[in-house]
Amino acid sequence: MTHADVPAEAAAPAYLVLQHAADIAESLNQTSRDEALALLARLPVEHAIDVFDQPELERAADLLRGMPSERAAAILSGMASDRQVDLIRQARLGQRDALFKLVDAQTAASLRRLLAYRRDSAGSIMTTEFVSAPATASVAEVLQHIREIHHTRETIYPIYVLDPATGALMQTVSLRRLITCDPSDTILSLATGREPIVVSPSTDREEVARQISRHDLLAVPVVDEARHVLGIVTVDDVIDAIVAESTEDIQKFGGVAGVEGPYLQISFGQMIYKRAGWLCALFLSEMLTANAMQYFQSELEKAIVLTLFIPLIMSSGGNSGSQATSLLIRALALGQLRLRDWWRVALRELPTGVTLGAILGVIGMLRISVWQVFHFYDYGVHWQLIALTVGVGLVGIVTFGSMSGSMLPFVLKRLGFDPASASAPFVATLVDVTGLVIYFTVAMVILRGTLL
Numbered sequence: 001m002t003h004a005d006v007p008a009e010a011a012a013p014a015y016l017v018l019q020h021a022a023d024i025a026e027s028l029n030q031t032s033r034d035e036a037l038a039l040l041a042r043l044p045v046e047h048a049i050d051v052f053d054q055p056e057l058e059r060a061a062d063l064l065r066g067m068p069s070e071r072a073a074a075i076l077s078g079m080a081s082d083r084q085v086d087l088i089r090q091a092r093l094g095q096r097d098a099l100f101k102l103v104d105a106q107t108a109a110s111l112r113r114l115l116a117y118r119r120d121s122a123g124s125i126m127t128t129e130f131v132s133a134p135a136t137a138s139v140a141e142v143l144q145h146i147r148e149i150h151h152t153r154e155t156i157y158p159i160y161v162l163d164p165a166t167g168a169l170m171q172t173v174s175l176r177r178l179i180t181c182d183p184s185d186t187i188l189s190l191a192t193g194r195e196p197i198v199v200s201p202s203t204d205r206e207e208v209a210r211q212i213s214r215h216d217l218l219a220v221p222v223v224d225e226a227r228h229v230l231g232i233v234t235v236d237d238v239i240d241a242i243v244a245e246s247t248e249d250i251q252k253f254g255g256v257a258g259v260e261g262p263y264l265q266i267s268f269g270q271m272i273y274k275r276a277g278w279l280c281a282l283f284l285s286e287m288l289t290a291n292a293m294q295y296f297q298s299e300l301e302k303a304i305v306l307t308l309f310i311p312l313i314m315s316s317g318g319n320s321g322s323q324a325t326s327l328l329i330r331a332l333a334l335g336q337l338r339l340r341d342w343w344r345v346a347l348r349e350l351p352t353g354v355t356l357g358a359i360l361g362v363i364g365m366l367r368i369s370v371w372q373v374f375h376f377y378d379y380g381v382h383w384q385l386i387a388l389t390v391g392v393g394l395v396g397i398v399t400f401g402s403m404s405g406s407m408l409p410f411v412l413k414r415l416g417f418d419p420a421s422a423s424a425p426f427v428a429t430l431v432d433v434t435g436l437v438i439y440f441t442v443a444m445v446i447l448r449g450t451l452l
Contacts, residue, residue: 061091123201126231140183318428321405353402361391
């Protein structure tokens with residue numbers, strides 16, 4: 001019998017065993033719950049643990065609940081601690097107690113402590129599985145210790161050298177240096193002497209990512225006030241955190257509250273809940289645009305030709321504001337700017353906005369002139385003043401858009417909000433309202449005594 005003749009349900013497990021855990025997780029995501037449980041049931045426990053350790057695996061908590069208790073307990077207990085926390089956090093409140101019962105009391109207590117950390121902090125993404133040794137230990141003793149406990153550690157990067165008396169972190173030693181030195185040397189003698197790079201449990205995960213990138217680390221220890229090592233954040237954990245953070249920021253840029261999980265698994269109610277709030281807020285804000293137009297109703301009646309350029313004016317201001325917001329949010333996220341740099345940004349954006357507005361203003365004036373000269377459209381005897389109104393209005397509106405778009409992220413961060421909340425729709429709505437006021441104010445000045 002060839003492989004093609006083997007029934008799918010019999011051949012699939014053997015085929016899956018030969019795949020990487022991440023590929024198996026992706027395959028399981030594409031099957032129904034019952035099919036996924038059937039495939040997982042035929043995988044060795046060690047292999048199943050590797051699969052559940054993949055952040056890409058969807059419905060992990062639900063799949064565990066569908067397994068026999070003993071197998072589910074073996075898988076959950078064998079997973080890395082940071083992944084255990086992720087799985088429990090993603091589970092519904094009613095499922096969490098059932099998951100805690102699958103592990104021993106000590107592990108459950110440890111997981112509850114990790115769950116208490118803020119979601120976007122170093123404590124929430126750290127793993128408690130690391131290798132440490134007292135400063136008095138020899139290289140041979142540390143290597144033997146690693147051989148004994150390696151199967152219980154997610155990764156072995158640096159070895160953390162602790163004070164024998166207090167347990168405080170003193171130095172870090174790379175595994176490479178450890179295996180290339182004399183076995184009789186003490187581990188402390190292998191350290192470089194430089195102060196270890198550490199973070200606290202409350203450190204924002206974006207700052208942890210910056211530290212790992214800046215110092216080219218594979219892992220960074222998380223310590224308390226007494227410098228006791230609580231856990232480590234590894235580079236792969238940081239990558240997962242960056243992806244999650246970027247996804248949330250992109251959603252906010254589009255005017256959507258942060259949504260967790262794949263798109264097709266988001267319930268209808270959750271979709272409405274996450275999108276309706278922003279849409280209602282933006283809709284109510286756009287009502288101010290109608291108020292602005294009502295205020296200038298008499299001017300509109302006298303110079304109806306001005307309404308032809310309202311979409312042009314509003315979109316240009318919103319576009320310039322969105323550009324500035326995108327640049328500033330990215331710079332703040334990467335640590336390139338701090339709150340105190342707001343005035344430097346303002347000094348850059350002011351001439352930038354004026355220049356960009358002037359470029360668009362000239363293009364707008366040329367467009368009106370060409371249409372008038374070649375009789376594509378008749379703007380009336382005062383068409384030159386209309387062109388000037390559009391040109392000057394664009395300078396003012398684009399400048400305001402650049403300034404407001406660049407300052408909003410600073411304001412939100414100063415108030416304790418996520419700068420990504422200054423999303424493109426929000427900035428565009430703000431500039432729409434103020435853009436109309438600027439446009440008609442310019443028109444009243446330039447066209448007074450002619451059309452107005």
